[in-house]
Amino acid sequence: MRGLSVYPARKFLPLLILGPLLAAGAAASADPDRAWTALADNRPQDVLRQLRPDAPSRADRLAWAAARIGAQPATDGNMREAEAVLVELEQGTDELAAEAAYLRARIYQLHLNEPDFAKAAQLYAGLAQRQPGSHWAQLGLVKLGLLKLYLLPDVSGPGADRLAAAEVLLARIQEPLLRRDLNLQIGQAGIALNQPQARFLPHLIAAEQAGGVTGNAQEDLIVQIGVLSERGGDWARAREYFEKYLAAYPLNVRAYAIRRKLAEVNHRLAQEGRP
Amino acid sequence: MRKPRARSLGFGLLAAGYVFAVFWVFTRSEPVVASRPVTIRIAHWQIEKGPPDGVDAVIRRYEELNPRVKVEQVLVPGRVYNQWMRTNLVGGTGADLIEYGVWLDGLTDIPARYFEPITDEMLRPNPYNRGTALEKVPWVQTFTDGLLNQRVNAPDPGQFYAATVTEVSERLFCNRDLLRKITGSDRPPRNFAELRALFQKVADYAARTGEPIYTLAGARDNAAWLMQYLMGGAMMQSSQRNDRHGTLSLYTWDEIGLYLEGRWSYRSPEAKAGLTMMREISMSMKPGFLQSLRDAATQEFLRGDAVFIFAGTWDGTSIRSLSTFPIDVLRFPQPTRDDPVMGPYFFGAFADGGGGTAMEFYLNKQSPHKAEAIDFLHFLTSVEGNQLFTDHSGWLPSVREVKVPADIEAYKTPLDCYSFGAEYMLMGSTVSEAIYRNLYLLTDTHGSVDQFVDAIEREMPAAARADLGKEVSNRAITVRPQDVRIVANAALGWRAPQDASLQVARERLESSQTQSEALMLQLGRQLAIAGPAR
Known part of the structure; x- marks a missing residue:
C-alpha cells in the first residue's frame, strides 16, 4: 500500500519540479503579439503578469504602461507608474515615442481622479509640434479640439467662438477619418453651444460626405442635415438628404416623419418652380 | 424436446433484446457524459407564456446544426432579475448572453461595465441568412427597426451592443x-x-x-x-x-x-x-x-x-x-x-409602441465562449431562427422577411404615425423613481394633476442632475478602457499590415471613442451650467 501511494509522486517528481520552471521561462520570453492581443481583449492583468516596466524592449515597456493604465483598480498611483515609463519612451522620434506621448496626455485628460485638462492640452500640442505627421499627434489634435470646444479656459469668454479654436486645429489634421471626426464634433458642438447654423452645418455636411461615421451617428447625421437644411430654407439640400434617408432606412420609425417632410419640401420647390 | 425449444426461446429473446438495444443506442440514447464540449447560457426575464417555448424551439434547431454546442435557457423572474444580474456579473458567473433594458432600475452602468460591443459583427451579414433575401445585408439592417432603440441607448454611440428578438407595441x-x-x-x-x-x-x-x-x-x-x-x-x-x-x-x-x-x-x-x-x-x-x-x-x-x-x-x-x-x-x-x-x-x-424591437440580448464581456454566443445570437436573429421563435412564442419577429402569423398581425404598428423617441416617464432611473413615487397623487381619487405636478417639480431638479451625472460617469466607464484597446489594435495592425481588419477595428474604435468623449464633455458642461439644485 505504501509503495503504491508513493510511486506516482516519484514518477512525476521531475515534471512537478520542471513544470513551474518551464512556465516561468515561457513568461520571460514573452511574445509581444500575445501581450497586445491580451490588451485588445481587455485583459491588462495578463500583461502585467507577463511583462515588467524595465523590460529590455521599448515595445514591451509601452505594452506594460498601457496595461498599467487599463488595469483595475485604476488609481492615481498606477497612473504615475505608467507615466514614468511613458516619459522615458517619448524621448525619441519614432512612432512608438509618439504613441507614448499620446498615452501620457490621455492620463491627464481621462484617467486621473482629478483630470488636468490644461496639462493634457499642453501635451497634445507638444506632440503635434514635435511629430506633426504621426497618427498619434493627429489623433491628439482631435482630442485637443474637443477640449477647446467644451472646456479649456483660453476660450471661455461669454462671446468666445469656441468653434474657431477647433477649426484652427482642423486645418492641421491630414488623416481624412480624423478630419471627419473633428468636423462631426465641431458641427455637434455648434448646436450645443447655440451657434448660428451657418457656422456649424458645413461641418456636419463635410463629415457626412467623408462617409463611414460609426453607429447611430450616421443615421442621425443624415436626418440632421435634412432637417437643419429645411429650417434654413435650403429646400434642395433638404430634399437630397430626406431622399437619402428613405433610401437607406425605409422602414425605420423616423421614416413617417421624413416622408411628410419630404412632401412639404417638394411642395415648396414646386412653388419656386424647381420641381 | 422441451430443452431445445426453451433454448430457442432464450436465443430469440436475446436477439430481440439486442436489436432493441441497438435501435435505442442509435436513435434515442444520450451519452452518460455530455458529448458537447461547449455550453453557453442565455438568460432573460420573459417568463410569460410564449417566449420560453420560442427560445426552446430555436435552441433545438441550433443544437441540431451545431453538435458541439449546448445552449441552456435561464429563466429569471422579473422581480429578482435586477439583483440576479448584478450579483452574477460582479461574481463573474453571468450567462453568456443576457437580456437587459435601459429602464431597469439602478442598472445604467451595467452595459458599460459588463457588456461587449458587437459592432464588427453587426456590420457584416448574418451567416445564417445565407440563401435568403438578407444574405448580403449587414446584420444590423436585417432588423425591422435597424436596432434604433438599442443604438439610442448604447453606452457608446459609435458601437452596437445588442441584438433584439421581437418587435413590441x-x-x-x-x-x-x-x-x-x-x-x-x-x-x-x-x-x-x-x-x-x-x-x-x-x-x-x-x-x-x-x-x-x-x-x-x-x-x-x-x-x-x-x-x-x-x-x-x-x-x-x-x-x-x-x-x-x-x-x-x-x-x-x-x-x-x-x-x-x-x-x-x-x-x-x-x-x-x-x-x-x-x-x-x-x-x-x-x-x-x-x-x-x-x-x-x-x-x-x-x-x-x-x-x-x-x-x-x-x-x-x-x-x-x-x-x-x-x-x-x-x-x-x-x-x-x-x-x-x-x-x-x-x-x-x-x-x-413605435415599431421598435426589444428583448435585447447583450454579450457578457466575461463569457468564456464569445464566438459560440455570437453564433447562437446570429441564429436566433436569422430568418430561420426568428421564424421559429415567432411561430412558437406568438410574439412578433424582429427580423425582416420573417412571416408574421395572421393572429398577431394586429400587433404590428404600421408607419402611419409620429414616433419621436421622447420619454416623459423613463428619462433616467432617478427621475423614473420620483415619478413612480408620486404617481398616486395623479391617479388617486383624492389626487389631482396639480398635486402631482407640484410634487414632481420639487424633486425633478435634483433627480435630473443625478441622472445626467450618471450619464457622464457611465460614458467615462466606457471611454477609459478604449485607450488601451486602441493602442493595442494599432500595435497588432502594424505587426500584421496584411490584416486590414485590425486597422478598421482601430479606426472604428477611435471614432466611436471621440463621439462618446464629446458627448461626455457636452453633458458635463450642461451640468456645470445648471449648477447645484436649489
Whole structure:
C-alpha cells in the first residue's frame, strides 16, 4: 500500500519540479503579439503578469504602461507608474515615442481622479509640434479640439467662438477619418453651444460626405442635415438628404416623419418652380 | 424436446433484446457524459407564456446544426432579475448572453461595465441568412427597426451592443362579450371622445348591476405604459420644438439637459394636458390599482371584471391563451384635433409602441465562449431562427422577411404615425423613481394633476442632475478602457499590415471613442451650467 501511494509522486517528481520552471521561462520570453492581443481583449492583468516596466524592449515597456493604465483598480498611483515609463519612451522620434506621448496626455485628460485638462492640452500640442505627421499627434489634435470646444479656459469668454479654436486645429489634421471626426464634433458642438447654423452645418455636411461615421451617428447625421437644411430654407439640400434617408432606412420609425417632410419640401420647390 | 425449444426461446429473446438495444443506442440514447464540449447560457426575464417555448424551439434547431454546442435557457423572474444580474456579473458567473433594458432600475452602468460591443459583427451579414433575401445585408439592417432603440441607448454611440428578438407595441385588448353586454354593440371606440363616452356607460352599468366592472384593468405597470404613451403624444409639439439637433428624436440625456435649461417642465400646458388625460383614464380603473403589478391587471381582465386591458404585445400570448371569451386587439383610440383637453396641442397621430424591437440580448464581456454566443445570437436573429421563435412564442419577429402569423398581425404598428423617441416617464432611473413615487397623487381619487405636478417639480431638479451625472460617469466607464484597446489594435495592425481588419477595428474604435468623449464633455458642461439644485 505504501509503495503504491508513493510511486506516482516519484514518477512525476521531475515534471512537478520542471513544470513551474518551464512556465516561468515561457513568461520571460514573452511574445509581444500575445501581450497586445491580451490588451485588445481587455485583459491588462495578463500583461502585467507577463511583462515588467524595465523590460529590455521599448515595445514591451509601452505594452506594460498601457496595461498599467487599463488595469483595475485604476488609481492615481498606477497612473504615475505608467507615466514614468511613458516619459522615458517619448524621448525619441519614432512612432512608438509618439504613441507614448499620446498615452501620457490621455492620463491627464481621462484617467486621473482629478483630470488636468490644461496639462493634457499642453501635451497634445507638444506632440503635434514635435511629430506633426504621426497618427498619434493627429489623433491628439482631435482630442485637443474637443477640449477647446467644451472646456479649456483660453476660450471661455461669454462671446468666445469656441468653434474657431477647433477649426484652427482642423486645418492641421491630414488623416481624412480624423478630419471627419473633428468636423462631426465641431458641427455637434455648434448646436450645443447655440451657434448660428451657418457656422456649424458645413461641418456636419463635410463629415457626412467623408462617409463611414460609426453607429447611430450616421443615421442621425443624415436626418440632421435634412432637417437643419429645411429650417434654413435650403429646400434642395433638404430634399437630397430626406431622399437619402428613405433610401437607406425605409422602414425605420423616423421614416413617417421624413416622408411628410419630404412632401412639404417638394411642395415648396414646386412653388419656386424647381420641381 | 422441451430443452431445445426453451433454448430457442432464450436465443430469440436475446436477439430481440439486442436489436432493441441497438435501435435505442442509435436513435434515442444520450451519452452518460455530455458529448458537447461547449455550453453557453442565455438568460432573460420573459417568463410569460410564449417566449420560453420560442427560445426552446430555436435552441433545438441550433443544437441540431451545431453538435458541439449546448445552449441552456435561464429563466429569471422579473422581480429578482435586477439583483440576479448584478450579483452574477460582479461574481463573474453571468450567462453568456443576457437580456437587459435601459429602464431597469439602478442598472445604467451595467452595459458599460459588463457588456461587449458587437459592432464588427453587426456590420457584416448574418451567416445564417445565407440563401435568403438578407444574405448580403449587414446584420444590423436585417432588423425591422435597424436596432434604433438599442443604438439610442448604447453606452457608446459609435458601437452596437445588442441584438433584439421581437418587435413590441402596446395594444388595447378588448373583451368583446363584455363590451356587447354593456353597450349592446361589438363596435369599439374609434377615438378618445368615444372612449370617454364608454367610461360613463361602464360606470352606469356597474352602478346599475352592482357588478365591479371597470373600463380598464389597472396595475402600476399598465398605468406606466399608458402614461408614457399619452405623454409622448401630448408633448409631441414640445418635443419637436426642443429638437435643436434636428434628429427628429430626443435622446434621454438631451431631454434631461433640456429640462435643466428650463426648456420644458411638467408645469407646461401640454404636459398638464397629457396628465389630465391620464387622470381621466385612471378614474376608470379599479381604485388602488397602483398597488398591483401587471399580473393582477391580467387576472382582472381575464375574470371579466374589465372591458379592456392596455398592455404590451409581450402580454398578448398570455392574455389570449388564458381567456375564456373572444378578444379583439385594437390600437388605443387617440384624441383628435377637436379634443377639449389635448386638441390645442395636437400634432398628429402618435405611435403606440413605435415599431421598435426589444428583448435585447447583450454579450457578457466575461463569457468564456464569445464566438459560440455570437453564433447562437446570429441564429436566433436569422430568418430561420426568428421564424421559429415567432411561430412558437406568438410574439412578433424582429427580423425582416420573417412571416408574421395572421393572429398577431394586429400587433404590428404600421408607419402611419409620429414616433419621436421622447420619454416623459423613463428619462433616467432617478427621475423614473420620483415619478413612480408620486404617481398616486395623479391617479388617486383624492389626487389631482396639480398635486402631482407640484410634487414632481420639487424633486425633478435634483433627480435630473443625478441622472445626467450618471450619464457622464457611465460614458467615462466606457471611454477609459478604449485607450488601451486602441493602442493595442494599432500595435497588432502594424505587426500584421496584411490584416486590414485590425486597422478598421482601430479606426472604428477611435471614432466611436471621440463621439462618446464629446458627448461626455457636452453633458458635463450642461451640468456645470445648471449648477447645484436649489
